Amino acid sequence: MAWTPDQIPDQAGRTAVVTGANGGIGFHTAALLAAHGAHVVLACRNLEKAHAAADSIRSSHPESKVSVEQLDLASLCSVADFADRFTATHKTLDILVNNAGVMIPPYTKTSDGFELQFATNHLGHFALTGQLMTLLLSTPNSRVVNVSSLAHRRGRMRFDNLNSERRYKPWIAYGQSKLANLLFTYELDRRLRAQAASLTATAAHPGFAATNITSQSAWMTKATPFFGQKADMGAWPTVRAATAPEAVGGSYWGPRWFFQLWGSPKRVGSSRASHDMAQATELWARSEALTGVQFLSSGG
Numbered sequence: 001m002a003w004t005p006d007q008i009p010d011q012a013g014r015t016a017v018v019t020g021a022n023g024g025i026g027f028h029t030a031a032l033l034a035a036h037g038a039h040v041v042l043a044c045r046n047l048e049k050a051h052a053a054a055d056s057i058r059s060s061h062p063e064s065k066v067s068v069e070q071l072d073l074a075s076l077c078s079v080a081d082f083a084d085r086f087t088a089t090h091k092t093l094d095i096l097v098n099n100a101g102v103m104i105p106p107y108t109k110t111s112d113g114f115e116l117q118f119a120t121n122h123l124g125h126f127a128l129t130g131q132l133m134t135l136l137l138s139t140p141n142s143r144v145v146n147v148s149s150l151a152h153r154r155g156r157m158r159f160d161n162l163n164s165e166r167r168y169k170p171w172i173a174y175g176q177s178k179l180a181n182l183l184f185t186y187e188l189d190r191r192l193r194a195q196a197a198s199l200t201a202t203a204a205h206p207g208f209a210a211t212n213i214t215s216q217s218a219w220m221t222k223a224t225p226f227f228g229q230k231a232d233m234g235a236w237p238t239v240r241a242a243t244a245p246e247a248v249g250g251s252y253w254g255p256r257w258f259f260q261l262w263g264s265p266k267r268v269g270s271s272r273a274s275h276d277m278a279q280a281t282e283l284w285a286r287s288e289a290l291t292g293v294q295f296l297s298s299g300g
Contacts, residue, residue, distance in 0.1 A: 002256070002264040005032055005236065008243050012037035015092055016242070017132075019071060019125070020100025022049035025147065025206050028235035029097055031057045033242070034064035038095070043071035043082060045100075073100050073124030074110045076291055083131035092139040093132055095242050098125035098181075099147045104170035114290070115163040117170075121177035123291055126184060130293035136199050144188065145241045146203045148181040148252075150261075153271045155179030157279050159286065182252070182274035183283050189250035190277075191296040200249035202241040204265070206234035207255035237265035 016033045020026040021042035034040045034057050044050035050068045057066050069085065072078040086093070101121045108116040114123060129136075129144055136142045155175030158164075164173045181203065188201040237253040247253065252270050257263030273279070281298070288294045 003236070003240055003244070003266070004264060005036075005239065008032065008036045008239060009245070010037055011094075011243065014038045014094040015041070015090060016095035016097065017041045017043050017086070017093065018097040018099055019043045019073060019128070020045075022046055022053040024231050025235045025238060026097070026099040027053050027056075028232040029099060029238045029242075030066065031060065031232075032235060032239045033095070034066050035061045036243075039065040039067070041086070042066060042068045043100075044068065045070070045072040045074075045078075071100075071128075073120045073128070074112075074114075074116060076112050076124070076127055079124055079127045080131060083128060086132065087135055090135065092142075093135045094139055094142050095145070096129065096132060096136060096143070097145045097147070097238060097242060098129065099145075099238065100125075101147065101177075104174050106170075107164065107168040109163070113163070115165075115168070115173060117173045117177045118162060118164075118180070121174075122180040122184065123287060125181075126287045127291040127293040129188070130291070130295040133295045137197055140198050142199045143242055143247075144185075144199065144201045145238055146181045146185045146201070147238055148185075148203050148205045148270075149174075149178040150205055150207070150254075151175045152178040152182055152205075152274060155271075156273060157183070157283060159282060162286065162290075179271070179274060180283055182270050183276070183280040184287070185252075186250055186275060187277075187280035187284050188296070190280075191298065192249060194298075195296075200247075202247050202249065202251050202253065203270075204237035204241040204253040205268075206231075206237060207263070208261040233264075240265045 018030040021030040022044040054066045071082040110119045185203040241253045254268040255263040256266040
């Protein structure tokens with residue numbers, strides 16, 4: 001039977017953080033989790049949009065528990081500040097959805113000196129996960145969900161040019177960041193299993209969903225009416241990865257129909273490159289060095 005949100009287990013008493021929850025996939029992920037009882041923290045860069053999103057969720061689900069916190073994934077200082085505030089005010093964290101992302105912007109360097117897509121889509125979430133790891137590990141049966149993309153199949157890790165300083169091609173950099181999401185997920189899963197943690201790491205992708213993130217691409221904007229699915233359905237794979245009992249560590253979830261472009265979510269495969277353990281280990285080491293955040297050593 002095809003999965004639908006009706007199958008989401010009761011989330012009452014659970015706490016979830018969803019990054020980039022003010023719009024698109026992140027908003028609908030947060031709304032579904034809140035509708036099923038979770039206290040959802042909308043962790044967003046733009047507070048005005050985040051508060052509007054929270055009001056919209058409350059309007060549709062009056063009993064929902066949502067709150068807003070500022071988080072800019074492109075700034076390691078912002079990530080650290082968020083993690084400090086969250087750990088000071090919460091005793092548990094059941095679900096961390098690393099959703100926020102940017103796609104094919106003009107070449108931009110962050111204040112930390114990183115290319116914007118690699119910084120936001122991967123490094124910020126790596127640092128966030130690491131700085132929330134103690135809380136995640138102390139919460140029974142918690143989950144980390146990394147939101148990747150079909151574009152990971154076009155990605156390759158360019159360890160000699162991670163920040164695209166020598167040559168910047170927006171789609172190549174985007175594909176690298178989305179491949180990094182999966183390499184991180186699978187390596188995180190391996191390290192968690194090595195220490196028999198109850199925390200699990202999963203990943204998901206939305207297929208071709210009609211969201212504002214596609215606005216930088218002329219061809220995607222034109223193709224959306226023909227091939228895109230609504231943003232709310234694009235959130236289903238993420239929510240299944242975050243809540244379903246069958247979403248075991250290291251699993252990857254995406255739409256079931258037409259080359260994973262749309263439809264209800266199922267477990268899907270990812271590229272051979274995403275399972276390269278040597279590259280995953282290298283990415284982890286580089287990410288620790290670049291962010292200054294170290295956690296879950298390979299030794300356990």
